[in-house]
Amino acid sequence: MAINYFYPDYEVIRNEKKCIKCKACVRQCANEVHAYDEELDCLVSDDASCVDCQRCVSLCPTRALKIVETDNTFKKNANWPQAMITDAYRQAGTGGVLLSSMGNPQPYPVYWDKMLINASQVTNPSIDPLREPMETQTFLGKKPRTIKFDSEGNIVSETYPNLKLSIPIMFSAMSYGSISKNAHESLARAATELGIYYNTGEGGLHQDFYQYGANTIVQVASGRFGVHKKYLEAGAAIEIKMGQGAKPGIGGHLPGTKVGEDVSRTRMIPRGTDAISPAPHHDIYSIEDLRQLIFSLKEATDYKKPVIVKIAAVHNVAAIASGIARSGADIIAIDGYRGGTGAAPTRIRDNVGIPIELALASVDQRLRDEGIRNDVSVVVGGSVRNAGDIVKAIALGADAVYIGTAALLALGCHLCRSCHGAKCNWGIATQRPDLVKRLNPEIGYKRLVNLLHAWDHEVKEMMGGMGINSIESLRGNRLMLRGIGLTEKELDILGISHAGE
């Protein structure tokens, strides 16, 4: 039916004068956009298959290619944008739920961009991180409530396992299966080199990566894929995934096409089957059940590892976080509605959840109001995009941040949002061996290290500008933030003043 044929969103523009017919684009495109026409001795494109991942553009040796947004247009309608109309056509054609990948791209407010950072002038000197010590090391986990020493000065109070981070940034959960083995290796090696942690996601831990256990957070999600005693013992911390910012309220879905031999063994599921994690944990229907799982995991690992509970930022996130803090969790991870995903139903990704900035501000304040902020650390993600966002997150009250999308960008991701197609031309969100090998972990891990070193330096520069030489003195220091263009209510929730006040 003609209605099901759409003019492509993106057009491949080839400059015939520049094209040398080397066919690199043909070889590079897993979506088979490019083809060589032998009769006409020229390259042709199927625009309809293009996802605008920029792989061919990047690798065209003569820069003969570019991808442009089409100017073909439906009749303009502010209430019915073109994408919404074609979504309706697609669903009328298939009866299916629409799928998307990566974070919510809709034009909701980004609160990071509506906050500004302070700097010292006159009454208080700024500090130059190139000349003076500037500390970004931090610990995550429960702190003792009291401290007592014996007569010899030894600490006799009970202490709790903590994670030591050389910089307050971690790689957030991305499962092996949703991303490639080479992507995982890059993350694991970068975390080890940086003295931070990466997170297995819900797909288990590949046998080759147990060697990076000291810098690994192992995740336990509702599907329990790849969870066994040795796995729990391998990591430095255990994360219970209750929710994800990109798809609060639902589980996960790894298509069978991504479940090859290795993924099948790591996840402990049959090859080629869809890996579907249920929406809730079926042993957690309330907060008291969560407490039991937390302590089951602690028992299994001899109380040597902090337990993280990860939740999506939803409307009553403050009350939920407070309940989690009282349930024995050592760290709460909150994932905002802009957090990435390998696949999520489009309507859920684009409509469910709340901004991480507001969730963080209300959780931090709530835990303080209840006097339990020191019992638990708070880590936020979804989405933290640069060093400025990190400084703002910590000033609002976060102990550290999780980055996912930014880490994938360092590995070459161009945010084409087509991960669910499993044909990632950059070798990240795919399991096809010919594509996976395009991502060299030797280079990948170094790029991740570079990115975080750069951000760490930028964080230090901004801290020094404020006259702060330790990340601890920035945490929760909301006086260092001012809002710009925010309403009274928004300022109230963020707990900050407006610029000029």
Added chain:
Amino acid sequence: MLKKEGQIRIPSGCAISGFINRSGERISGDKIVKSISYMHDRSNGLGGGFAGYGIYPEYKDLYAFHVFYEDSAAREETERFLEEHFDIVNLSRIPTRKHKNIINEPLIWRYFLEPLPTKLAASQLEEKEFVAQSVININIKISGAYVFSSGKNMGVFKAVGFPEDVGEFYRLEDYAGYAWTAHGRYPTNTPGWWGGAHPFALLDYTIVHNGEISSYDANRRFVEMYGYKCTLLTDTEVITYIIDFLNRKHSLNFEDIAKIIAAPFWSKIDTLPAQEKEKLTLFRNMFSSLLITGPFSIILGFDGGIMALNDRLKLRSMVAAEKGDMVYIASEECAIRAICPEVDKIWSPKGGEPIIVTLNNGGGKRGN
């Protein structure tokens, strides 16, 4: 209209001075007035004050409350509160003399008090906590009343004005104490509220502080979890609460407190012996929000001693000297030489290195 202290945070520069006699000999208050007056240019007339220890030997077992009232209604309400919770052994106006540079003075009263045993028992609090909460209650709940001194055998005297004028106004030559501290304030802007002058005090802790801490809101939001309420939004207030929290509530000594609020850098901690490293690592982890960054030099007064401390980068001047039983601390050397021209030893303490001086033998002459 300018906002009052507490509605807005006001950065200030300052001068501090203090001394202690280790054998507990009591020294007249005019000495400290003279010392601080030599740093006149470090103040701008918008706040000055003093704390004296050992000044009320005749009432040494009673809590001495010094209170500012805006009007007699505030006084009546406060006295009703005090009568309900305390046995008021003595009350009077604090003697002052008219001074041309000190104007708009509030009503300034002094009470010697003892918690009512029945009220104390009913509250299920320790005595000091009961007193501290009473002070915080009055300051938050009674409009126009402000308790600015609440320890035993010690007292704070402060006002809007240059410190030397404040000293004359309060007739400090009539008091004698084993330790004194002083403060001259250089705020960037303030309508000049008497309660906002320094020292800031809670129970027998007093702080005089020169600096502007960059960790303020991190510190404030942490201590407010534990029953404190920062109403003035000043550094001095929050530092006093931190000291009270660590010393009184966590029973940590002043050496350890210095290692928390002016913590050694991680690079230094990593080089320490295992036991010390473990302790300092736990301190920095457990009390991470009590690290104070940005410039400060403080003199903490407490029952039986003083502690002087600089921030860990030493971003504010502070000098110390000794002469016999006397130990002097000041922002500038001139303030020490003014009252002790010939010292045995004078030095500039390193950043983060506390000078803690306590009375010998518990201070025989301080009336204890």
